[in-house]
Amino acid sequence: MKKQEKPPLRVDAARNREHVLAIARELMAQGDASLQLNQVARAAGVGVGTVYRHFPTRQALLEALVNEHLESLVVQARAAEAASEPRQGLHHFLRAVLKLQLADVGLAEVLSTQEDALPQTSKLKAELGVATQRLLARAHRAGAIRTDVGVDDVRRLICGVVHAVRIGGEPRAASERYLGILMSGMSAPTRRED
Template sequence: MLQVAREQLAAGDDSLQLNAIARLAGVGVGTVYRHFPNRHALWEALSADRFQKLVEEAQAAADDEDALAGLHRLLRFTLVHALRDTGFAAVLESASDNEPQTSELKAELDRSVAHLLDRARRSGAIRRDVEADDVRRLLCGIEHAVRSGGNGPERTEVYLDILLEGLRPPR
């Protein structure tokens, strides 16, 4: 089922209709729905590897000698991947998860980002009232702005600079 879904995505069809996936995979619709009760659950399964890479990038950023540079690199990495993959973006911004693995990965991500933010706060690089969840939500807003603005990815760096400036302590 996942292979069929990946083939659909590779062919440019991101609708991921569960009934169509069942037909193309040669399984019953009930089988698909038992594994993936909704489209979001399928996106979670398809995004698991990408989410794991994001967690690894967040851990590396948290260990960066320059916390602000690590944060900027992590934000850019996340935004580029979210712009390339709408399903990954949907999983990243979702307030609830279908799969325990997704919740665990998000918790790992938040721990690494919280550590990174703590280091950046101690160095005076960012404001004290910003939490890991805030950064994820702001980044999802930027992803939406880039995607919906018709400007394309060339606006990515401009928006990231604005976000980083907004994370700095008030003057």
């Protein structure tokens, strides 16, 4: 019911697809975040038609590039549940999210966007949401994080931190400091008995 029959790719098509992805990744790594499809085509030595066939939009190509990293975040979120301290688990995980977004402009873009071009991206985002939710709920139960901070708030706020780190002048270890500020801001106010 869910999945339509999907005829497997022809070998040359699969090869081209991978090649385009590799070249696109390279261009991104060289600091060109514009990811213009015609430019990717030229760099990959294929016709623009080929690129557009495999990735109908810039967004689709971007997501295809990024999904690997997204997957890694899902894994790390699940791993973070093993931490003895719920608060530390969350902190470590958010640090990973931050670092990866800083290293991969595309990832930051995808995580800051609501609608996805690829179904797989939506699936991964949902998984990431669930895994994060578990981490967060644990921290809530431990009284470490304000209960009025939900999983979507965490996503948005960490994207905000990424933005803050990106736009700035002197680094001065901004990312670690800003993450600290966020964690401290999300902390439940220490209750004076009760």
